[in-house]
Amino acid sequence: MTSSPNHATRPAHPLPIRVMHWIGVYAMACMILSGLVIYNASPILPFTFPRWAGLGGWLGGALAWHLSAMWLLFADGAAYLIYGFCSGHFRRDLRPQGFGALKRDVGAAVRFRLGHRIGHYNAVQRLLYVGLILVVIVAVTTGLSLWKPVQFGWLAGFYGGYPVARVIHFTTMSLIVAFVALHVTLVALYPRTLVSMIANVPTESEEHS
Numbered sequence: 001m002t003s004s005p006n007h008a009t010r011p012a013h014p015l016p017i018r019v020m021h022w023i024g025v026y027a028m029a030c031m032i033l034s035g036l037v038i039y040n041a042s043p044i045l046p047f048t049f050p051r052w053a054g055l056g057g058w059l060g061g062a063l064a065w066h067l068s069a070m071w072l073l074f075a076d077g078a079a080y081l082i083y084g085f086c087s088g089h090f091r092r093d094l095r096p097q098g099f100g101a102l103k104r105d106v107g108a109a110v111r112f113r114l115g116h117r118i119g120h121y122n123a124v125q126r127l128l129y130v131g132l133i134l135v136v137i138v139a140v141t142t143g144l145s146l147w148k149p150v151q152f153g154w155l156a157g158f159y160g161g162y163p164v165a166r167v168i169h170f171t172t173m174s175l176i177v178a179f180v181a182l183h184v185t186l187v188a189l190y191p192r193t194l195v196s197m198i199a200n201v202p203t204e205s206e207e208h209s
């Protein structure tokens with residue numbers, strides 16, 4: 001890992017990333033929980049979700065939550081993408097490091113030997129975060145095609161039609177939930193990372209690895 005002169009003082013997570021992360025968590029939670037109630041109104045699988053697990057109470061209420069949180073998620077996601085590209089955050093912190101690094105870090109992860117330095121993302125994290133960003137983009141665009149199937153008919157067509165877009169939308173939600181389960185487990189294993197996603201904690205230098 002190369003170290004720049006301001007390496008030690010650079011925050012592990014710049015303030016905009018921390019703010020956008022927690023706004024995104026709130027918006028995503030509203031989207032998923034209200035989505036469960038919307039799904040229950042017309043399930044595509046042979047089960048429904050318990051009423052207490054959803055947000056909005058009934059179909060109309062859940063749609064209101066879903067469509068208002070959608071704008072928050074959209075604005076937050078757009079700001080995150082613009083900031084990520086313009087500030088160099090994506091290039092520096094999330095750019096995949098190649099197959100060799102991935103093989104090394106997956107090997108270390110399965111042996112519970114994967115080290116973690118605050119403010120640095122290993123190859124497994126990079127893959128997960130970039131994968132998540134792509135999945136969220138598919139979730140948002142399939143959602144748009146379901147919300148306005150006439151205006152965004154071309155988008156629904158791109159995904160193979162309305163019924164297929166619904167299945168993809170549900171699948172992206174499931175992948176996001178799987179990511180969050182793994183993500184929160186890893187945060188619980190390395191609680192110091194949580195502090196760095198809340199407060200201004202400096203990037204950890206190589207001596208800590």
Ligand code: HEM
Pocket residue numbers: 013017021024025028093118119120129132176180183184187193194195196197
């Ligand atoms: C209560 C739930 C959550 C907690 C406690 C949490 C915590 C964290 C922490 C501590 C990090 C920094 C990891 C590190 O330094 O190695 C992080 C990064 C990240 N989290 Fe979460 N997170 C949560 C939910 C979510 C959700 C719901 C999403 C999106 C679906 C998400 C997406 C991300 C992404 C993309 C990053 C990397 C951000 C970047 O540097 O660009 N997180 N999270």
